[in-house]
Amino acid sequence: MSIIRIDELTLYDLSASAVALKNYFRDYALLIFLRHLA
Amino acid sequence: MQSLHPEFSRRGISIIVISFAEPTVLVKYQEYHKWPFVILADPQRRAYGTFALTRLSWRQVFSLATLKLYFRLLRQGKKHQHYGKADVRQGGGDFLIDCAGNVLFAHRSRDPADRPSTEMLLQEIDRAMVAKSGAA
Numbered sequence: 001m002s003i004i005r006i007d008e009l010t011l012y013d014l015s016a017s018a019v020a021l022k023n024y025f026r027d028y029a030l031l032i033f034l035r036h037l038a
Numbered sequence: 039m040q041s042l043h044p045e046f047s048r049r050g051i052s053i054i055v056i057s058f059a060e061p062t063v064l065v066k067y068q069e070y071h072k073w074p075f076v077i078l079a080d081p082q083r084r085a086y087g088t089f090a091l092t093r094l095s096w097r098q099v100f101s102l103a104t105l106k107l108y109f110r111l112l113r114q115g116k117k118h119q120h121y122g123k124a125d126v127r128q129g130g131g132d133f134l135i136d137c138a139g140n141v142l143f144a145h146r147s148r149d150p151a152d153r154p155s156t157e158m159l160l161q162e163i164d165r166a167m168v169a170k171s172g173a174a
Binding site: 002003004005006007009010011012013014015016019021022024025026027028029030031032033034035036037038 | 119130159
């Protein structure tokens with residue numbers, strides 16, 4: 001089992017504001033990484 | 039996935055969709071698809087790199103399974119939506135993580151058609167969560 005430094009993972013919401021991923025879930029998150037949009 | 043969203047919620051799992059498209063492009067994508075999930079942008083692909091999601095080879099992009107998938111979608115009348123120039127070689131994947139950053143389940147797609155079904159995801163998630171509770 002690998003460990004991701006969740007506190008360091010920052011993405012952007014649809015307004016282009018930087019967001020910490022950990023703020024979007026409490027216990028578990030299913031991350032679905034898309035390929036190109038279609 | 040949308041119809042089984044309550045199954046994920048029941049398990050305490052938040053669904054977060056991540057794309058390497060720019061946020062402005064994702065706004066248009068979401069206006070069309072109206073997904074009931076959080077959608078986040080990773081245009082620099084830092085999260086993609088963290089989860090070891092690499093670019094696929096052209097052979098993987100145009101695998102037989104992918105061509106069959108595209109043909110099936112065309113037969114269903116699905117139309118390809120254009121969202122501007124995109125890197126068609128970027129691989130995708132699905133990961134279950136906990137709040138400590140432990141990756142409990144990982145699926146890195148070998149080709150565009152290689153995505154686990156929602157049912158399979160739920161089975162694997164149930165298995166991972168049982169294993170985690172057993173280890174605690």
